[in-house]
Amino acid sequence: MALLRRDLLGYTPLYAEKLDPSLSSIGDSKESFYFGSLKGVLAQRYPNQWPSEGILPSWRQTMECYYKNVLSVGRKLLGLIALALDLEEDFFEKVGALNDPTAVVRLLRYPGEVISSDVETYGASAHSDYGMVTLLLTDGVPGLQVCRDKSKQPHTWEDVPAIKGEFIVNIGDMMERWTNGLFRSTLHRVMPVGKERYSVVFFLDPNPDCNVKCLESCCSETCPPRFPPILAGDYIKERFRLTYATS
Numbered sequence: 001m002a003l004l005r006r007d008l009l010g011y012t013p014l015y016a017e018k019l020d021p022s023l024s025s026i027g028d029s030k031e032s033f034y035f036g037s038l039k040g041v042l043a044q045r046y047p048n049q050w051p052s053e054g055i056l057p058s059w060r061q062t063m064e065c066y067y068k069n070v071l072s073v074g075r076k077l078l079g080l081i082a083l084a085l086d087l088e089e090d091f092f093e094k095v096g097a098l099n100d101p102t103a104v105v106r107l108l109r110y111p112g113e114v115i116s117s118d119v120e121t122y123g124a125s126a127h128s129d130y131g132m133v134t135l136l137l138t139d140g141v142p143g144l145q146v147c148r149d150k151s152k153q154p155h156t157w158e159d160v161p162a163i164k165g166e167f168i169v170n171i172g173d174m175m176e177r178w179t180n181g182l183f184r185s186t187l188h189r190v191m192p193v194g195k196e197r198y199s200v201v202f203f204l205d206p207n208p209d210c211n212v213k214c215l216e217s218c219c220s221e222t223c224p225p226r227f228p229p230i231l232a233g234d235y236i237k238e239r240f241r242l243t244y245a246t247s
């Protein structure tokens with residue numbers, strides 16, 4: 001397939017990904033199309049894999065327009081998160097996170113029919129997103145569930161309603177590392193509901209060279225950093241390696 005993912009951009013087939021690597025299922029029951037940066041060093045290093053204009057006229061322009069708009073919402077949201085943490089509004093700009101960020105849109109399709117298998121198959125198995133924040137739109141078909149307290153076993157899952165005109169926002173793992181757990185990343189999953197489902201996800205992750213290090217205001221002698229500093233690029237690479245280990 002011409003658009004099969006290169007550096008994860010383009011098309012990802014059914015079952016290629018397993019968001020919860022501890023499961024023994026063949027993979028998550030969904031297919032997707034990824035695209036990322038439109039300009040800058042990352043765009044040159046990881047070029048998008050667009051379908052030809054002949055096959056999908058105006059599709060690329062529509063997607064690029066969405067990308068620019070959702071990225072500007074994401075930047076604004078991070079400014080508000082910085083203020084909530086008593087930091088300067090442009091903190092995430094200043095530490096280089098938003099200078100050529102790893103910002104990716106993912107178009108997802110979950111098929112309605114589920115393969116019969118002894119092993120439980122999910123649309124998206126339980127996971128938290130890797131980066132700073134995720135902005136999610138769905139077509140209103142249920143399936144998305146969230147676990148409010150991921151430290152408590154067994155996990156309790158709640159349905160997340162889709163509200164027209166609103167984003168569902170997930171905190172990512174790198175935000176959890178930065179804030180020493182003050183902002184906890186959201187454990188979530190997508191259950192198969194026997195109905196086709198579409199969603200559009202925007203992952204806003206730091207530039208790969210950004211050092212994600214516990215904020216001074218979030219640690220003390222009695223509450224030391226729970227995570228060592230890590231380069232965002234190294235962290236994301238390892239998470240992708242585990243997620244696609246079986247593909």
Ligand SMILES: O=C(O)CCC(=O)C(=O)O
Nearest residue numbers: 108124138144190199201
């Ligand atoms: O499709 C959804 O509602 C969520 C997808 C998701 O969690 C992901 O791709 O990380």
Ligand SMILES: [Fe+2]
Nearest residue numbers: 127128129188
């Ligand atoms: Fe997710």
